[in-house]
Amino acid sequence: MVGHQRSRARKQAALRWAVLSVLGAFFLLPLIGMLEFTTRAPGGGRSLKVWRTVADLPRLRGEYPELWAGLQASAALVALTVVLMLVLLVPTMIWVRLRLPRLRRPIEFVCLLPLTIPVIVLVVGLAPVYAWVTYLLGESSAWLSFAYTVLVLPYSYRALDAGLSAIDVRTLSEAARSLGASWPRVMVAVIVPNLRTAVLSATFLSVALVLGEFTIASLLNRDNLQVGINLLGKRDAQVAVAVSFAALALAFVLLVALSLAGRGTPRTPLVKESR
Numbered sequence: 001m002v003g004h005q006r007s008r009a010r011k012q013a014a015l016r017w018a019v020l021s022v023l024g025a026f027f028l029l030p031l032i033g034m035l036e037f038t039t040r041a042p043g044g045g046r047s048l049k050v051w052r053t054v055a056d057l058p059r060l061r062g063e064y065p066e067l068w069a070g071l072q073a074s075a076a077l078v079a080l081t082v083v084l085m086l087v088l089l090v091p092t093m094i095w096v097r098l099r100l101p102r103l104r105r106p107i108e109f110v111c112l113l114p115l116t117i118p119v120i121v122l123v124v125g126l127a128p129v130y131a132w133v134t135y136l137l138g139e140s141s142a143w144l145s146f147a148y149t150v151l152v153l154p155y156s157y158r159a160l161d162a163g164l165s166a167i168d169v170r171t172l173s174e175a176a177r178s179l180g181a182s183w184p185r186v187m188v189a190v191i192v193p194n195l196r197t198a199v200l201s202a203t204f205l206s207v208a209l210v211l212g213e214f215t216i217a218s219l220l221n222r223d224n225l226q227v228g229i230n231l232l233g234k235r236d237a238q239v240a241v242a243v244s245f246a247a248l249a250l251a252f253v254l255l256v257a258l259s260l261a262g263r264g265t266p267r268t269p270l271v272k273e274s275r
Contacts, residue, residue, distance in 0.1 A: 031245065038242040050238045054246060064236070067243065070228020073141040077224060078210050080145035082203050085156050088149065090199070093160055094187050097169045111157035114150055119215045122147070130220055141222040148216075152209050156202035163198020167191075204254045211247055 041047035053059060061068040089111075096103050114122070126147055133143050169191060176190045177183075192199070214226035225247060233240035 031248070034241050034245045038238050038245065040238070050242050053239060054242045064228075064232055064239065066223075066231040067228040067239075069223045070225045070231075073223040073228075074211060074225035076142045077145050077148060078207050080142055081148040081152060081210050082206050084145055084149045085152055085202065085206055086199065089153070089156055089160055089202070090192065090195070091187060093157070093164060094169065094191055097164055098173055108157065108161070111153045113154075115154045119151075120219075122150070123216055123219045126216070127220065139222075141217070141224060144217060144220070144222050144224070148206075148210050148213065151213065151216075152202075152206040155205040155209065159201040159205060160195065160198050163195040163201075166198075167194045200257075204257070207254060208251045211251065 038050045039046045039048065041049075053063075092107065096107055130143070130147075133146070137143055172190050172194070173186050176186045181190065211225055213224065214230065216222075217224040217227050218230070225243075229240050229243055229247075232243065
């Protein structure tokens with residue numbers, strides 16, 4: 001019996017390693033190809049000239065203004081999208097958990113709905129809306145944050161929902177209310193600190209999606225990082241690929257930071273402290 005279990009465990013371990021190896025090759029080979037392409041020298045051999053150009057921000061700004069405009073637009077879009085997403089989802093989800101549990105399924109359906117709608121269809125629906133946005137607010141790319149907030153809802157909702165499911169929201173809120181805390185204080189000072197990892201997860205997923213979005217910005221004639229990379233690729237393919245690699249590396253660093261932040265979260269439930 002013990003030998004059978006060990007044999008089964010070895011087979012499962014071998015299967016896991018095989019799957020991880022295939023997935024690792026699937027993701028790593030394109031990255032290796034990108035590095036190989038960006039280090040090619042015109043006369044043969046290898047050179048880091050392209051990467052020195054990418055690291056030299058003043059030079060990048062002067063020689064590739066379309067990329068710099070995309071970087072600035074994406075930075076503003078990341079900040080606005082994250083703020084809008086958190087302001088919209090966190091209070092709503094907490095209030096539904098506490099006071100309106102019957103609305104949990106409808107809210108979940110609405111938040112997950114963007115997953116079922118192709119982006120090109122969203123653009124067709126958003127085009128008339130953004131015609132009015134342009135007329136009323138101007139042509140700034142920052143207003144794409146409204147559309148991006150819709151795009152990140154499914155991923156952010158799942159991350160926050162998992163965080164809320166891991167704590168006893170009702171017990172925490174009742175304990176705080178019994179001590180005289182108002183509802184805003186309950187949310188900000190009691191519940192949100194227990195959602196630190198969930199909020200970070202939703203934030204980083206939103207950042208990764210905004211940095212990688214191309215279709216909506218391109219079809220609505222707005223600037224962002226991916227549109228800038230696309231325009232740059234028509235002038236200098238090596239620099240465009242290097243910037244794309246740097247963007248992927250940034251997303252990877254964000255995910256690693258999320259993992260480390262999750263490990264640093266205290267394991268002891270705060271519900272016990274309220275007792």
